[in-house]
Amino acid sequence: MPELGRAALLVTLGLSVYALVAGAAAAHMGRRRLALSAQNALVASFVTTAVAAAVLVAALLRNDFSFTYVARTTSDALPTAYTISAFWGGQEGSLLLWLLILTGFGAMAVRLNRGWARDLIVWVVPVFAAVSTFFAFLVVAVASPFATQAAPADGAGMTPSLQNPYMLVHPVLLYLGYVGLTVPFAFAMGALLSSRLDERWLIATRRWTLFAWAALGIGQLLGSHWAYVEVGWGGYYAWDPVENAALMPWLAATAFLHSVMIQEKRGMLRVWNVLLVILAFSLSLFGTFLTRSGVVNSIHSFTQSSIGPWFLAFIAVTVAVSLALVFWRLPQLRSPTKLESPVSREAAFLYNNLLLLALCLAILWGVVYPMLSEAVRGEAIVLGRSYYDFFLRAFGLPLLLLMGIGPLIAWRRASLRSLTTTFRGPTIVALVTGVALLFLGAGSSIPGLVAYTFSAFVLATIVMEFARGTRARRALGAASWPAAFGSLISRNRRRYGGYVVHAAIVMLAIGVAGSSAFDRVAEAKLAKGESMRIGDYTLVYRSLDERASSNATEIRATLDVIRGDRDLGTLRAGKNAYTIEQQVSNEVGIRSDRLTGEDLFVIAEQIDADGSVYFRVFVKPLVNLIWLAGLVFLIGSMITLWPDRREQRRLVARAAEVGIPATP
Amino acid sequence: MTLALVLAAALAVACVVAVALPFIREPEPESDDLADLGQGEQHRLELLETRDRALSALKELEFEHRTGTVSDEDYRAQLGPLRRDVAAALQALGRELREGRPPDERN
Numbered sequence: 001m002p003e004l005g006r007a008a009l010l011v012t013l014g015l016s017v018y019a020l021v022a023g024a025a026a027a028h029m030g031r032r033r034l035a036l037s038a039q040n041a042l043v044a045s046f047v048t049t050a051v052a053a054a055v056l057v058a059a060l061l062r063n064d065f066s067f068t069y070v071a072r073t074t075s076d077a078l079p080t081a082y083t084i085s086a087f088w089g090g091q092e093g094s095l096l097l098w099l100l101i102l103t104g105f106g107a108m109a110v111r112l113n114r115g116w117a118r119d120l121i122v123w124v125v126p127v128f129a130a131v132s133t134f135f136a137f138l139v140v141a142v143a144s145p146f147a148t149q150a151a152p153a154d155g156a157g158m159t160p161s162l163q164n165p166y167m168l169v170h171p172v173l174l175y176l177g178y179v180g181l182t183v184p185f186a187f188a189m190g191a192l193l194s195s196r197l198d199e200r201w202l203i204a205t206r207r208w209t210l211f212a213w214a215a216l217g218i219g220q221l222l223g224s225h226w227a228y229v230e231v232g233w234g235g236y237y238a239w240d241p242v243e244n245a246a247l248m249p250w251l252a253a254t255a256f257l258h259s260v261m262i263q264e265k266r267g268m269l270r271v272w273n274v275l276l277v278i279l280a281f282s283l284s285l286f287g288t289f290l291t292r293s294g295v296v297n298s299i300h301s302f303t304q305s306s307i308g309p310w311f312l313a314f315i316a317v318t319v320a321v322s323l324a325l326v327f328w329r330l331p332q333l334r335s336p337t338k339l340e341s342p343v344s345r346e347a348a349f350l351y352n353n354l355l356l357l358a359l360c361l362a363i364l365w366g367v368v369y370p371m372l373s374e375a376v377r378g379e380a381i382v383l384g385r386s387y388y389d390f391f392l393r394a395f396g397l398p399l400l401l402l403m404g405i406g407p408l409i410a411w412r413r414a415s416l417r418s419l420t421t422t423f424r425g426p427t428i429v430a431l432v433t434g435v436a437l438l439f440l441g442a443g444s445s446i447p448g449l450v451a452y453t454f455s456a457f458v459l460a461t462i463v464m465e466f467a468r469g470t471r472a473r474r475a476l477g478a479a480s481w482p483a484a485f486g487s488l489i490s491r492n493r494r495r496y497g498g499y500v501v502h503a504a505i506v507m508l509a510i511g512v513a514g515s516s517a518f519d520r521v522a523e524a525k526l527a528k529g530e531s532m533r534i535g536d537y538t539l540v541y542r543s544l545d546e547r548a549s550s551n552a553t554e555i556r557a558t559l560d561v562i563r564g565d566r567d568l569g570t571l572r573a574g575k576n577a578y579t580i581e582q583q584v585s586n587e588v589g590i591r592s593d594r595l596t597g598e599d600l601f602v603i604a605e606q607i608d609a610d611g612s613v614y615f616r617v618f619v620k621p622l623v624n625l626i627w628l629a630g631l632v633f634l635i636g637s638m639i640t641l642w643p644d645r646r647e648q649r650r651l652v653a654r655a656a657e658v659g660i661p662a663t664p
Numbered sequence: 665m666t667l668a669l670v671l672a673a674a675l676a677v678a679c680v681v682a683v684a685l686p687f688i689r690e691p692e693p694e695s696d697d698l699a700d701l702g703q704g705e706q707h708r709l710e711l712l713e714t715r716d717r718a719l720s721a722l723k724e725l726e727f728e729h730r731t732g733t734v735s736d737e738d739y740r741a742q743l744g745p746l747r748r749d750v751a752a753a754l755q756a757l758g759r760e761l762r763e764g765r766p767p768d769e770r771n
Binding site: 001002004007008011014015018026027030031034035037040041043044051119196199200264266267408410411412413414417418421422468469471475476654657659 | 697
């Protein structure tokens, strides 16, 4: 039923245009029924987009190759799970997913806040509608998922690297993150347009921003693990433009989540916060542009298309209009309070913001430089790994240290004596750790050693904060130590959930430093029965076998793994040759040591006809901490996202005092 | 094809009804004005936010002093200004409630 899909998207476009025009007119003229009508149009646009999405899913499941999109992204032999993931595996489908999430988030955000922020919502609706109009236009006129053709006997299949369980979740999480950043943007623009620059837009969007940020963070970690196990080059992050495209809005959103606390606690940085929201949203659009336009060469960028100019134009209009609005409302955005001391929590958060932004902009420059150099000089000059690594160390290491310092300094002003007392313990822990690691041989990488030392410092401050807080709660009357600990977290979820997230970032830093600064690599061409050594591992190549799966021929080399005198079993690495797609993928062998977090990572680079195999082998210390950090990050994010009844009651009471419906 | 077109037409009609619903429910309302926050309400909201911010800062200072994150010296230095902030916010709110209008409306 491609006609139903096309018609549903056409209705979505009509509803979005109506919500934009009617919503803006209602807000400008103060017309209640027209404003409600525009809100209904936004909600209805979600329903019509969902109908279009259902049509595409049905076509995918039926292998209806009369849909050009289905024929291009799937085949009869493709397993069902990957057939469903083809929804977001191609350009048209992923744009439809953008639109589906956008209209869904828009409808939900408007319905949840239309009571207590009604004067704000009337302007939020046309902003949402403007963004959905753009995406609806793209899927109607530029990249329709419902184009049809004479059905071929079979489809072209899916890129082999996408045939991985991670692809069922990773792209969806990234899209939830990208699109989720539209919510704070729409409310910020709504606040500017309506001149309602009180705290409500921040309160209304706080959890949305956290959700989008958490989804982007988890999505990136899953993507890194996908690259690690599937792409088969021996790493997990290559500073690829499309990887960077997801990292940049995450960094901007991280900066916003910190600076928004300064606005809430001290009433400062109001212009800065709006600018960060604009930056995060623009970068999420830029990220989608990079992934979908085919403008960059990337293992993640699967398409060449004509949507690039549309995206660039939309990003340019978004940035220009947003900045014009900020400029227009500048007098109302001025903060009544000023920074009292450079040694205070707000100052530390500001330094954190500057470093995050500097890192974000350095990465942005690295991404756009090849495009600019190609446009100006006709030659794409790619900035390599050393460029990014330099800035990661230059800005990332001070950021790591600030994670330990910031939360422990007093607001407004901190005395030298107070700083000395507070940081004495963590500093001793860090120095002892650093010296011990130096003696253990970690001095071979100074940045790695510094990262470990700073990590020890931050972990010590986190443990200290939890210990002190629990002790204080116990003294305030908690029945037991576990009760005191539970009460500490439940009474300030943002703060203590934030510490858990900080612990996750520290684990990530330790994992990255360990696996990149202290890793080892060995290469050898082995015939059956021959062996190679790496560190204290010995690998013996035993056999080569081949089997046919539903959509590929799988060739695997089996190696015995011995460490010292211990036989650790076997490891298999090889290649898959995909029949329909006519492509070959590396299938790596990984042995994880759960106790030390170390991986033995084997790539069968080349398999010769005589059965000999060229192996590349890595030993990656502590790499599993990176994946464990993802779990801790998720727990911390859930703690911060969990609804806070005390805060709700406070907001209800405040709303009641002004006489507005208290339904945040 | 025909079924698809019928479904598409039904979807379009349902959307038109949803969009027109506010006008169908209230063809001749007493007032069609948006119940916007008045200047007074907006001003009071901002004062309430200032009050809550000051109270929250005071509460946080107390807790951080209790945990030891804020030293006695910093606690003593900050307690006075924070209490003054709370008092000023409460006074401004009281004035606003008594007079019922923001200063710029009274002028």
